[in-house]
Amino acid sequence: MEFLEEFLIYTQKKGVKDVELFYQEVEKEHISICDGEIENFQLSKEGGLGIRVLRYCRQGFAYTNNLSNLDITLEKAIKASEQMSEDDNIMFSKGSKGIDIKEYKEDPPNYKKIEFLKEVEKKIYSKDKRIKRVKNVTWEKYKIRSFILNTLGTNLEYNYQYQYVYTEIGVSDGKDEKSSWDFKSGRVWDDIDFEDLVNKVTWKGTALLGAKSKKSQRAEIIIPPSQAKDILSVFASAFSSDNVQKGKSILKGLLGEKIAHDKLNIIEDPTSENAFIRREFDDEGVKTKKKYLIKNGYLEEYLYNLYTAKKENKESTGNGERINYRALPNVGFFNLFIEPGEKTEEEIIKTVKEGLYVFSLMGLHLIDPISGDFSIGADGLWIRNGELAEPVCEVTISGNLKDFLKSIVDVGNNITFDNTVVSPTLRVINIMIAGK
Amino acid sequence: MNSKIIEDILEISLKRGGDFAEIYFEETKSIYFRIEDKKIEEITFGEDYGVGIRVIKEDKTFYGYTQDVSFNGLEKLSRNISEIIYEERPEKIISLEEKDFKTKVRIIKDLKDIEIKEGVDFLKFMDEKARSYDQRIVQFTGIIRSVDQNVIIANSEGEFKEDKRLRTAIYALSVGSKNGLIQTGIDAYGVFSGWNIITIDLIEKISLDSSRRAILMLEAVDAPAGVMPVVISSKAGGVIIHEAVGHGLEGDLVNKNASVYAGKIGQKVASEAISLVDAGTLDGNYGSFAFDDEGIPSQYNILIEKGILKGYMHSRITAKKMGVKPTGNGRRQNYRFPPIPRMTNTFLLPGKISPNEIINSVDRGIYVVKMGGGQVDTISGDFVFAVEEGYLIEKGKIIKPIRGATLIGNGPKILESIEMVGNDLSFTHGTCGKDMQGVPVSDGMPTILIPQITIGGTKKED
Numbered sequence: 001m002e003f004l005e006e007f008l009i010y011t012q013k014k015g016v017k018d019v020e021l022f023y024q025e026v027e028k029e030h031i032s033i034c035d036g037e038i039e040n041f042q043l044s045k046e047g048g049l050g051i052r053v054l055r056y057c058r059q060g061f062a063y064t065n066n067l068s069n070l071d072i073t074l075e076k077a078i079k080a081s082e083q084m085s086e087d088d089n090i091m092f093s094k095g096s097k098g099i100d101i102k103e104y105k106e107d108p109p110n111y112k113k114i115e116f117l118k119e120v121e122k123k124i125y126s127k128d129k130r131i132k133r134v135k136n137v138t139w140e141k142y143k144i145r146s147f148i149l150n151t152l153g154t155n156l157e158y159n160y161q162y163q164y165v166y167t168e169i170g171v172s173d174g175k176d177e178k179s180s181w182d183f184k185s186g187r188v189w190d191d192i193d194f195e196d197l198v199n200k201v202t203w204k205g206t207a208l209l210g211a212k213s214k215k216s217q218r219a220e221i222i223i224p225p226s227q228a229k230d231i232l233s234v235f236a237s238a239f240s241s242d243n244v245q246k247g248k249s250i251l252k253g254l255l256g257e258k259i260a261h262d263k264l265n266i267i268e269d270p271t272s273e274n275a276f277i278r279r280e281f282d283d284e285g286v287k288t289k290k291k292y293l294i295k296n297g298y299l300e301e302y303l304y305n306l307y308t309a310k311k312e313n314k315e316s317t318g319n320g321e322r323i324n325y326r327a328l329p330n331v332g333f334f335n336l337f338i339e340p341g342e343k344t345e346e347e348i349i350k351t352v353k354e355g356l357y358v359f360s361l362m363g364l365h366l367i368d369p370i371s372g373d374f375s376i377g378a379d380g381l382w383i384r385n386g387e388l389a390e391p392v393c394e395v396t397i398s399g400n401l402k403d404f405l406k407s408i409v410d411v412g413n414n415i416t417f418d419n420t421v422v423s424p425t426l427r428v429i430n431i432m433i434a435g436k
Numbered sequence: 437m438n439s440k441i442i443e444d445i446l447e448i449s450l451k452r453g454g455d456f457a458e459i460y461f462e463e464t465k466s467i468y469f470r471i472e473d474k475k476i477e478e479i480t481f482g483e484d485y486g487v488g489i490r491v492i493k494e495d496k497t498f499y500g501y502t503q504d505v506s507f508n509g510l511e512k513l514s515r516n517i518s519e520i521i522y523e524e525r526p527e528k529i530i531s532l533e534e535k536d537f538k539t540k541v542r543i544i545k546d547l548k549d550i551e552i553k554e555g556v557d558f559l560k561f562m563d564e565k566a567r568s569y570d571q572r573i574v575q576f577t578g579i580i581r582s583v584d585q586n587v588i589i590a591n592s593e594g595e596f597k598e599d600k601r602l603r604t605a606i607y608a609l610s611v612g613s614k615n616g617l618i619q620t621g622i623d624a625y626g627v628f629s630g631w632n633i634i635t636i637d638l639i640e641k642i643s644l645d646s647s648r649r650a651i652l653m654l655e656a657v658d659a660p661a662g663v664m665p666v667v668i669s670s671k672a673g674g675v676i677i678h679e680a681v682g683h684g685l686e687g688d689l690v691n692k693n694a695s696v697y698a699g700k701i702g703q704k705v706a707s708e709a710i711s712l713v714d715a716g717t718l719d720g721n722y723g724s725f726a727f728d729d730e731g732i733p734s735q736y737n738i739l740i741e742k743g744i745l746k747g748y749m750h751s752r753i754t755a756k757k758m759g760v761k762p763t764g765n766g767r768r769q770n771y772r773f774p775p776i777p778r779m780t781n782t783f784l785l786p787g788k789i790s791p792n793e794i795i796n797s798v799d800r801g802i803y804v805v806k807m808g809g810g811q812v813d814t815i816s817g818d819f820v821f822a823v824e825e826g827y828l829i830e831k832g833k834i835i836k837p838i839r840g841a842t843l844i845g846n847g848p849k850i851l852e853s854i855e856m857v858g859n860d861l862s863f864t865h866g867t868c869g870k871d872m873q874g875v876p877v878s879d880g881m882p883t884i885l886i887p888q889i890t891i892g893g894t895k896k897e898d
Binding site: 081246 | 475481486495552556617694815821893
């Protein structure tokens with residue numbers, strides 16, 4: 001982008017030695033369908049710039065999407081740097097150059113997508129008479145293009161895209177009312193398994209009718225991929241070296257220790273062809289690589305960005321992430337997953353004497369990743385002697401994430417890379433289920 | 437941007453057969469300070485501006501946004517979003533009224549008046565206070581954020597409004613550690629005001645409270661699991677009311693029959709002790725404003741009166757569908773989103789009983805002083821909440837702190853069961869998420885007793 005290169009030269013004339021520009025363009029499309037009609041149709045494109053300056057070991061930051069006034073934004077970043085704490089660990093990537101532009105298959109035209117989504121809604125209604133309400137069928141797509149330029153010779157451009165479809169339904173048999181939701185994602189339209197969406201959401205909703213709470217007890221839980229990935233994303237912040245360094249990780253001081261079952265491997269690999277968002281470079285311009293975080297139950301490595309790595313005289317693991325141009329780099333992940341095992345989900349269920357097969361977890365954002373304590377709402381089907389049995393609702397599952405990790409005793413073979421964090425089905429033993 | 441250009445764009449937006457068109461301009465400036473690890477880790481100046489154009493045709497919304505505010509940029513956007521409506525219509529002439537500017541805020545210190553040095557000093561003071569509370573405090577994060585949002589809304593009915601909103605929030609997180617056990621304590625304060633609201637006393641209290649909570653949790657016992665009575669202090673704020681009831685009274689969910697409260701106007705939905713209000717008009721509350729994000733003035737809306745359902749919260753679209761007037765609840769996170777019905781400042785009106793009397797009435801149960809976040813399923817009314825600071829009650833006395841508790845239950849059932857409502861009231865602020873949009877809100881509640889609710893804890897009740 002020419003204007004970025006010109007502006008970088010301008011900052012040099014202004015006498016700011018170290019400058020980094022992070023420019024991002026986001027295209028968003030949104031379609032939601034309700035009662036056979038378009039409820040909401042959106043099309044948008046925007047771009048914005050974050051400017052980081054480094055002066056006398058002090059970092060300053062400002063962002064804007066008003067590209068006609070960049071000198072004011074630069075001045076603000078300088079002003080901010082003047083009051084920052086001195087910190088000689090802050091650094092920019094040096095001489096990282098490259099273009100990582102991926103070509104994606106075109107989606108069908110809008111009118112076809114709209115017709116298709118209307119069909120999806122119809123199919124949900126026609127699955128079962130007890131389906132009283134489809135709240136909506138929502139499809140959304142994001143296309144992101146990022147540029148990193150700095151005064152140390154880094155000049156990068158990369159892109160990625162993803163899309164998803166979401167639906168939520170209400171079911172009733174006249175006596176009881178329940179709801180369920182499901183979500184499918186992919187990079188391109190063809191990746192999305194609409195049929196599975198229809199089947200899953202209707203099965204979960206109707207199966208929950210008549211659900212009751214359970215007596216409080218310790219039991220096993222079986223967590224399917226859609227829910228397991230959500231728990232893993234909460235847990236993943238414990239792998240961040242930033243949290244470890246600041247005493248905010250339950251994994252602090254445990255490097256090399258056995259923290260999980262032998263069968264558990266957790267990997268972060270943005271270079272993989274399978275990755276939902278494959279990335280050659282992270283958001284600081286560092287090359288990404290494959291890492292085992294947990295191998296055969298042992299804690300192998302934490303995730304680093306340039307700043308946290310410098311603090312320990314290490315190399316960045318390529319995990320510098322910026323959630324958007326409005327945010328500073330943090331430690332993040334691009335393709336984090338639990339390595340699949342050998343059994344199918346059905347085979348895992350067969351091994352359970354008494355336990356809960358989880359449909360949905362409620363209040364995952366309430367988990368405190370620092371202490372690791374959790375207590376979240378759950379519903380699903382009770383498993384008795386290896387068979388799915390009666391529906392369960394209004395129970396909580398609780399414990400500490402550290403114990404939870406040790407309690408994962410089996411991992412399914414069913415993994416789909418449809419998110420930046422993914423997991424196969426997990427079998428977790430000795431979990432407190434609180435109910436009546 | 438002059439009104440002639442706006443009129444032209446609105447006219448173009450309706451050309452393909454839309455019934456209603458609207459332009460929403462927003463310019464938001466923010467400053468954000470963060471201290472962590474005893475260092476000022478971030479000072480960020482932010483600037484975000486853009487225009488959202490909305491066209492409504494029957495029940496359908498067509499929306500898009502841009503940062504290109506030139507006539508050409510806006511024209512292109514309005515053509516792109518309305519293209520999908522096929523009907524050609526004769527041109528409608530739009531003439532805007534005089535612009536009506538209102539604000540709920542007394543502007544003492546604008547963002548541009550903020551001394552950066554002052555923000556840094558505030559944070560260093562907070563860090564020092566929080567760490568000096570107890571030597572077991574091993575980490576402290578302090579955040580101060582001040583936002584200045586200006587919005588202009590014009591629509592094809594000729595309405596033309598402007599609102600200025602200043603909001604300031606302070607957040608403290610203390611981490612306590614003892615023998616390998618880590619616990620956190622949080623305190624936060626948010627208000628509809630500029631930077632001038634921050635005083636030394638205020639930030640000292642916030643810092644000490646966050647550290648006190650972290651230490652308390654180190655000493656706490658595991659929360660019991662099972663069904664029990666729970667007293668929720670007014671200090672905990674009204675997040676439970678917001679989640680368990682508030683969302684179900686939002687017009688979009690009601691219209692879609694995706695709420696347990698749909699079709700129940702005039703019916704008894706709660707015990708007689710319950711009266712619920714949502715008011716965007718309150719002075720200084722985080723969820724206040726002069727005009728909502730559709731240009732409707734904020735209002736004081738009684739939703740439930742002595743247990744009887746009186747009304748819902750509406751945007752223009754949902755009000756029209758139900759044949760009522762909009763209630764000033766059409767809100768959006770920013771210009772990137774179309775407005776939807778949202779809460780503002782939602783609160784339960786106080787009763788007559790003293791908080792102590794309520795606690796004393798419990799033989800064995802839980803006393804909640806601070807709530808964490810929560811979540812609700814509006815179709816069934818099932819909700820879950822985290823308890824940030826809670827205690828065991830035995831024989832009417834508060835005995836010891838508990839950790840890791842959540843409350844799980846069903847909104848309508850709980851509302852029917854609440855009989856004891858205290859004579860106190862206080863608010864907490866927060867950001868409410870719905871349909872991927874976050875908006876500033878506040879929630880208030882007197883001290884109440886929930887006779888029976890499921891506590892999700894790690895310790896099995898014997």
